Amino acid sequence: MIMIYSLYILNRAGGLIYQKDFNKGLKKITTNDYLILSGILHGVHAIASNISPPSAIPSTIYNNPSFTNTNKSGLKSIETDFFKMFIFQSLTGIKFVLITSNNPISKEPENINTSNPDSFSSSDISINRNINETESILRKIYALYSDYVMKNPFYSLEMPIRCDLFDLKLTDLIKSFSQP
């Protein structure tokens, strides 16, 4: 079970249109810093897609039939000792950035790794497992977005999302994931 800390949604131009924390203890930064952060992510993602060697790009790694992550050659995840960040992108170019806890699942293969020389591939497996898990969450978030944001006639495209219903449904969804 992973904990979801925050969700960021970026429009096609890399502008932050939604940011929400789901955990009370998180430190806040200023609105401006959130914007800068998402701008940097957007840029690094694009640069990564330009420098990744063609041979390293998987044709179909994640074949989850219900959510198509078109982020194949860009920056996909950042892993630190304290959190993980996953970047997904829809075909229309909307980025969903999910910040989660460092999943304890990933610890198991890492412990085995100490005796395993082939450590690289098993840590790949663990991150892929996390991606699959977050992908199923993302699928639901994307469905909520397509319903409660896109279908709200008073929401203007590419602009910051201020939809109470979306907020509400999203909070419910995240709650349902954090309660076993």
Place this chain on the structure above:
Amino acid sequence: MSSKSYKSLSDDIWKNRVDKINSEVFTLTYGSIVAQLCRDFTYAEVNTQLEKMGYNIGLRLVEEFFAKTGLGRCTSFKDTSEVISKIGFKMFLNITPTVTNWSGDGKQFSLILDDNPLTDFVELPEDNNAANELWYSNVLCGVLRGCLEMVQLDCDVYFVSDVLRGDPITEMRLKLNKFLKDEVPAGEE
């Protein structure tokens, strides 16, 4: 994906994943919008307005399309035509128009709508202009144009004939102007 698996995917989506409403509510709502527009504008202007409304719907609807189908980018314009007819029309209107009349360069095709839920109960006004000028279901053209634009396909979409006007078939034409390669989001390969 083969056209057979498109069919089973769209059947599944239609059965299990979309909310449905009474088709009469839908037909009558659309009818009253068009009728009101006809009172306010000339028929040519009504066509434009309907197309614009459709376009704005298309820009938004495309996200639901991807959220529910989970499809990736089409491999060719042929593929796109199959997806539009077998999945797009099926999941939103429960019809599957026939794809036909491909142009030699593979950039234009027609959709033949055997059944059009928008036009149940509809008869165009008696005055001759309506039968010559009004494209009653023009909103569909806008929806397609909007959706396709969101996946970087710049297209023209228009009606060629409509049974409402006394034509033998209802035919929509799609013309691909350009694949906007530069606007494809980074990271897609």
